[in-house]
Amino acid sequence: MMNYIYTLLLFVCFSSYSQNTFIGKIIDKESNEPVIGASIRILDSNNGTFSNENGEFQIILNGNNKSLTITHLAYNTVKLEITNNSSRIIILTPAVVSLPEITAGNPAINFINLVINKAIREKDEKHFYKSFYQKTSIGEGNYNKIHEMFFEMCWTTEGVQFWKPTKTRYAEKSKQRFTYKNFIYSSFLQSSIINKYYFFPLNTENPTDNYNYKIEKYINEGKIDEIVVIKCTPKKSIKSKTSFSGRLFIDTKNDILLYIKGVYDRPRNKKWKHDRVIEVSFEKVNNKPELKFIHIEDITTNVLTRKKSIERAWIYCISNIPKLSNGKAYKIDEIDDDLVFFENAPYVKNFWDNEIPIFHTNLEREIIEYFEKNGLFKGNL
Secondary structure, X not given: OHHHHHHHHHHHHHOOOOOOEEEEEEEEOOOOOEOOOOEEEEOOOOOEEEOXXXXXXXXXXXXXXXXXXXXXXXXXXXXXXXXXXXXXXXXEOEOOEEOOOOOOOOHHHHHHHHHHHHHHHOOOOOEEEEEEEEEEEEEOOEEEEEEEXXXXXXXXXXXXXXXXXXXXXXXXXXXXXXXXXXXXXHHHHOOOOOEOOOOOOOEOOOHHHOEEEEEEEEEOOOOOOOEEEEEEEEOHHHOOOOEEEEEEEEEOOOOEEEEEEEEEEOOOOOOEEEEEEEEEEEEEEOOEEEEEEEEEEEEXXXXXXXXXXXXXXXXXXXXXXXXXXXXXXXXXXXXXXXHHHOOOOOOOHHHHHHHXXXXXXXXXHHHHHHHHHOOOOEEOO
């Protein structure tokens, strides 16, 4: 009955889309909760996307190729034949997991060190991507900002090194009590596999000084695609500073960080409390890691009033490119105000109606329609 209701809702919401567009929603078989960040690919094609925070996605079907592969590290892979272009609920079954054997010492630290050492060896290898950035701002329960940007980036295991915006749009409905002026830079920091900052779970100094690591489970144990899931918790010595709590998914055969999910807890001051929820996904390519996507939710709470400001952001690597195109490229910390990239260019609606690679949620579509109706959008370099 629940799947029927989901399908009906999808049909009502998305029936106006092109006949070449397939719309889906991905849910967990056991919890019926949406699955965020699942990879949806057209078989034998470079075309693909990811499911949004509601588990929803849309993908353009090319010609007769209507076979989809849906993958997520924590779930069994699903291959789907599309017989028609109607909307569909897709159910993922959690992957079979194994609990670790009790051993002397701490094997989790060995996995952590192997990943760090490999990332250090490969830190000078540059990867170039055509990418997409989206940020929405919610103040006191209301959507009031949206930033969207296509850009090119140069990435290494130490994170984004250079980037170049190509198309942007920006709209603001109302001012927020608290706002980040350099959220792009802050988001790019999360692209690192290794980082010099002490609060990163894979820092290049000595991560075991600040964090406890424990193997929680294995996925596909004993197979070529075996993954170890390691729980990371801060030690008492760091809890009064910025610290991370979460899980690291590591490819045990190739010493590659594949996925990180958790929360950065920042020290509160007299007025504000800050928390950052992150998901970062990497992909194994030729037995080396490449960035896939970042999803961030920053929650800022006024300590006195308890009112919240929420910033949500996606960074999605659409495709590999040979190098950055000609023109000005920025270091990640070169600009301290994001509006430099959004304020002073004409807005071209048709481009944004057709090019967004991550499916907007219903709420996002509503606020975009409001912004467009009231002529609030700026941008499009």
